[in-house]
Amino acid sequence: MEEEIVTHKQLKKLARRRSVLAGIAGSLILAATPLVPAQAQEGLGTADNPVEIRIMANEAFANSWQTTLVPEFNKKYPNVHVTFDGVPYTELLAKMMLDATSPNPDYDVLLVDDPWVPQLAEIGALMDLKGEQIAALTDADYDWGDFNAAPLAAGEWKGIQYAVPVRSNMLLRFYNRSLYEQAGLPEPTPAQTWDEFFSDAEKLVRDTNADGKDDVWAVDTYFVRESLTPTIWQSILNANGGQLLDESGAPAFANETGQKSLEAHKRLIDYAPPGALGHGFSESLQAFRQGLVANMFNWGSVYKSTAVDPKSTTLTVDEVGIQVLPVGSAQAGAHRGIWIAGISSKTEQLEASWAFIQWLTSKEGESINAALVGSFPARKSTLNGAPAEPWLGPVYKTLQNAYEVAADGQMWRIRSPKSDAAQQILADEIARGLAGQVSAEEALNTAAAKISKVLK
C-alpha cells in the first residue's frame, strides 16, 4: 500500500519531468518546421539525392518512351529518375497483379490496358487519383474536365478514377486512296455503310499484273485466334445497335444482331489476302503498308508508321486515309483501346510518381508525347488545337469523332474484374465462328453461356 501512495515530492518530480519533456518536444517541433518544405523537395529528389520511380509497361512502347519521353520529363524534373521495364503484352497483367500483391512491390507506376482497371482496382493495387492525397499534389491548372469522356472512363471503376489516359487508341479504318482510285471507286467517307463497303470490296480485289492471280485485296484485319480479334466483331455489333452485356450485366450478344455481325466479320475473309485467317495486328499492318490491301481495320496509333515514316511503309501521307469503321444499322463503328497510367497503392514515391503522370497527361506532356512518339492524345484542347505536325490534323479529327462514336455506342471491352477471362472466351468462340468450325449461332451461344458463368 505504501508504494501506491504518491507523495507531494513525487508529484513535483513528475511535473518537472513533464516540463522537461514538453521542452524537448517543443524544440523538436521547432527544429522540424523548416524540414517540411525540404521533405516536399525530397519527394521530387534533389541533385544530391535523386528519387527513382519504376514503371511497368508494355514492351511494345516501353523502350521508346524511356529514350524519348523521359529526357523531356527530366528537363522539368531533373532529380526524378524514371525507369521503364517492358513486359510482353500477353504477360503484362499477370505480372502486374503479382507485383501489386507483393508486400513490397517493385513498381511505382503501372501502365495498364483499357479493360484491366477493374481487376487491379479490386485487389487494391491502384491509388485514387482524385483522392485527397493526390489532389494535394495536383497542379491548379491540371484540367480533368478537358479529357474526352471515353478515354478518361477507361481509368475509372465504380466511380473512382484510378488511372489517366497516356496513350489513347481507337480501332479505326485505314484506306489506300491509290487502290480506290485504280479500282475506279470514289474515296470512302465516314458515312459509308457496311453494305456499301462490301459492294466496293468486290471491285477492290484485283489482278493488277494480268498473270491470272489476284494480287491486291479489299481488306485485312484481325481474324486470328487472339483476344483482340473479337474487337472487330464487337465494333460491327455495336454499329448495328448490339451490346455485349445488358444492364444487368448478362451477355446480350447471342441474338440475330450478334450473328449478323459475326457473319459480316467472316465475310471480310472473302475479300482478304490468302491466309488471312491467320492474320492479326502485324500481318494486316504489313499487307497494308506494302500496298496489298485497300482497307485495314487496326489501331489508330499505327498511323505514323503506316503513312509517315518511310523506314516502315511504302505509302505516303497523301495515300492513306483514316476514319471510323463503316456504319451499321445504328451508327458508325470504333473500339476503345486506351493505355492508362495508375499509381501503385504501395508506392513510397507518391509525389514523384504523380509528377511523372501529371506531366505526361498535361497539355504540354500530351503534345510532346504525340509529336515525339506518335501517341494519341485524350484531351479535347490537344485534339482541337494546332497539331505539332501537319499529318496529325486529319488524324486528330478522326480521333475526336471516334471518341464520340465509342462513347455513344459503349464500344469497349467488358468492364469487370473477370474481363480477361471473358475476352479469352470470346476469342475462342469468334475464332471458331470465323474458321467455320461452328455456325455463328453456336459460337455466340457457347460464348454467352461461358461468359455468364465467368462473370457470376
Add this chain to the structure above:
Amino acid sequence: MSTELAKETRAAPTRRRGRTGDLLVRWSFMVPAILLLAVMLAYPIFYTIDISFSRFDLSSFGAGEWVGWENYIEVMDDYRFWESLRVTMVYLVIALPLQVVLGFGIAFLINAEWAGRGLIRALFIIPMVVAPVVAGGMWRMILDPLWGILNYWLGFIGIGPLDWFGDPTLAMAAVIIIDTWRWTPFIVLIATAALLALPKDVFEAAKIDGANWWSTLWSVAVPLLVPVIAATFVIRWLGAVKMFDIVLAATYGGPGKATNVINLFIYEEAFRSLRFAESAAMAVIVLIVTMVLTGLFLYGSRKLEELF
C-alpha cells in the same frame, strides 16, 4: 567361449555405433539433394494441387477458400479442355512416330562412311539450339501463304498455294513439321551414338551369312536398337507432351481451335484469363494422365527389351 562372448558383447555397441555413424554420413550426403528436390520439385507440385482445390485469391495471389472438387468438375465440364486433349493426342500420335522413324532412319544413313558426314552431323544440331518461339516465328514466315517461300517453291511443281494457317489440317501439319524439324536431330544424335555402340561382329557375321542391306537392318540392327528406340520414345514423349511454345508462335492455336494443344490452353487460362485455380486443376489432370501413360510406355519398353 566366455572370452569370445565377452569380446562379442564389447564389439556389438561399437558395430552399432559404426552403423549409425555410417547411416548418418550417408544421410548427410543425401539431405541437400532431398531438400533441393523438395523445394524445387515437390513444393511447386503440392502448391499446384493446393490451388486446384481452392478458389484462387487474386488479392493475395495464392490459394484462398477450399472448394473441394469444384475446379475439377468445371474443367471436366468444359468442352475446350477435351478438345485441347484431342488436339494434343492427334499431334502426339503423328509427330512422335514420325520423329522416331525419321531420326533413326537419318542416323542409319549418315552412319555409313561418306565425305562430309561430320559437317552434316554438326548442322543437325542447329534446329535444337534455336529457341522454340524463334523457330515458330521463322516457320510462320516460311509457310505464310502471302509472303512465304515454301508456297513459292511449291508453285514450281504445281502445288498450291496452300493456306497453311487457314486450313485446320494444314495448320496441324505445319505444327508437326516445325516440331519435327526441331526435334528429329535430337533423335538422330541418340540413334547415331546407339548405332556406333552396336557390336561389329554381329554385322560381320550377318554379312558372311549373306544378309542383304534390308535383312541386316530389319533382323540385326533393329532388334539390337529396340531398347534405345523405346527409351528415346519415352524421352521424346515427355518433351512433346509439354509442347506449346511452337504453337503459340506459329498458329496461336488456330484456325479456330485446330491446333490448341492442352498446354497452350492451360497457359492461356492461367496467364491471360487469370483462372489459376481451373488451370491448376487441368495441370494436375494432365500430370496424372502423363504419369500413367509414361508408366505404360516404360512397361511396354521393358517387355520389348525382353522380347528382343
